[in-house]
Amino acid sequence: MKWDGISEFVYVAELESFTKAAAKLAISTAQVSRQVTALEERLNTKLLYRTTRKVSLTEEGRVFYQHCRSILDGLDAAEQAVSNLQSKPQGRINLTAPVTYGEQQLLPLVNDFMVQYSDIEVTAFLSNQKIDLIEGGYDLAIRIGKLSDSTMMAKKLSHRTNFVCAAPTYFKKYGRPKTLDELSQYSCLLGTLDYWHFKEEDTERNIRVSGKIRYNSGYSLVDAALKGLGIVQLPDYYVQKHLVTGRLMTVLDEYREQEEGIWAIYPHNRHLSPKIRLLVDYLAEHLA
Template sequence: MRWEGISEFVYVAENESFTKASKKMAISTAQVSRQISALEKRLNIKLFYRTTRKVSLTEEGRVYYQHCRSVLDGLDAAERAITNLQSKPQGKIKLTAPVTFGEQQILPLINDFMLQHNDVEVAAFLSNQQVGLVEEGYDLAIRLGKLNDSTMMAKKLGKRTNYVCASPAYLNKYGIPHSFSELNSHSCLMGTLDYWRFRDAGKEKNIRVTGRLRYNSGYGLVDAALKNLGIVQLPDYYVQEHLQSGDLISLLDNYREPDEGIWAVYPQNRHLSPKIRFLVDYLAARLV
């Protein structure tokens, strides 16, 4: 009796829908609803808030979910322990990553990974929008910077550095800024945000910048900086080669924010999967 309704509860919690849960479990929505109602009655607590548009966990439901998820993970691990699935990665991996970083860093490494593991299939979708992993059926996401979703498992793969830089010709004409307050008198090449990130006296600062150019393309911004149109703040994988060649000059290094993390993020219920573990370990060993 104590096991009844547990799987249905976890599926509804992760999909925020009785209908989606029933489809994934291949049972009727009515059966899912009956099991959840019986579980709530047995526990004498309300596990979900229900509206016509959304199903969400109550505070008690969130606590119960964490424990139930761990229990089901343990059962999955027990089953895998007596099969050959633990011996090597196999099966399909669906993952997402930021567009430019994915193209430059992640996909080439995945190609190398697949050369070593013939039984692995990968479907990678590059997007700068954060998708819901459980809702969209992803096994893994590569994310940059600070993480906000505490319901996911995460492993740090590496780090990236943001640089503020400009061309020598631009700096010769307009001068070198020595503090972020001086950016007001410069043409700042803007991305999707209207502020740049710095650290001053140990504290993070978001400094609003302005300019007559705004792109949602890092490559476009690099090209603009190389053509003397202004100052830009971009991650290392856009500008490193130009900094090394001298085509761009790093600025405001004393105010540079700490390096940001490169993360592998995955749903809690999939963190023991061999295919995910092997791939994450492979990426971590190479994204240093």
């Protein structure tokens, strides 16, 4: 209620007319009069002298007008600032993403994006843990695989494929598994999970594997595989170049699971600002 009548009072004071103020605000003269009268009653102060020919400010009215004019000027400035943000993306973006994917794929693109949009600031926190966006104050998260949180909006940016592979020297020494059940006979290079994902006759299967090595580093597992220490299952961005050169060879290709989605997610109830939308569209274009 503190805002009621403020605009009406300021325009009446500046135009010295209830009729002109009403035209400026595109409302009726009677409504302007009611709002100003209610404002005076609320303040218990007479703000305007009214005659049939002229409207002028009282002493109290002049003091009140100066403060109200400053308030409306500040509101106009605030609206203009938001408008500028809409037309020229700027400000901070807080995002989170998985560690390796963020380092190797995402953040180099974010750097390219910032070359084009120098008024945008980015803070990125890389973690393989699923972070609560609302609690952590994040505008955006990059997630890989199936999405389980229905409270978030999502846009698919790209996809990845998991490959099971090993060095040719390992296969030459120990042979190649031909079925999923045969994996138990081989030394597998483990990450954080004890099982690998496959698809058999349109059915998803998680196969428990074992081995002498367990690292929470994909690149360390790649190094172990290249040195013939076992079989590994890793996403394409870890092993693709080694598959191309022949330093690694795939196995069990017929059981390879479908591609996993790579998603940008953001809170369902949060307006997607221009700078966030711009970054998401940029990532979708270049990761695709």
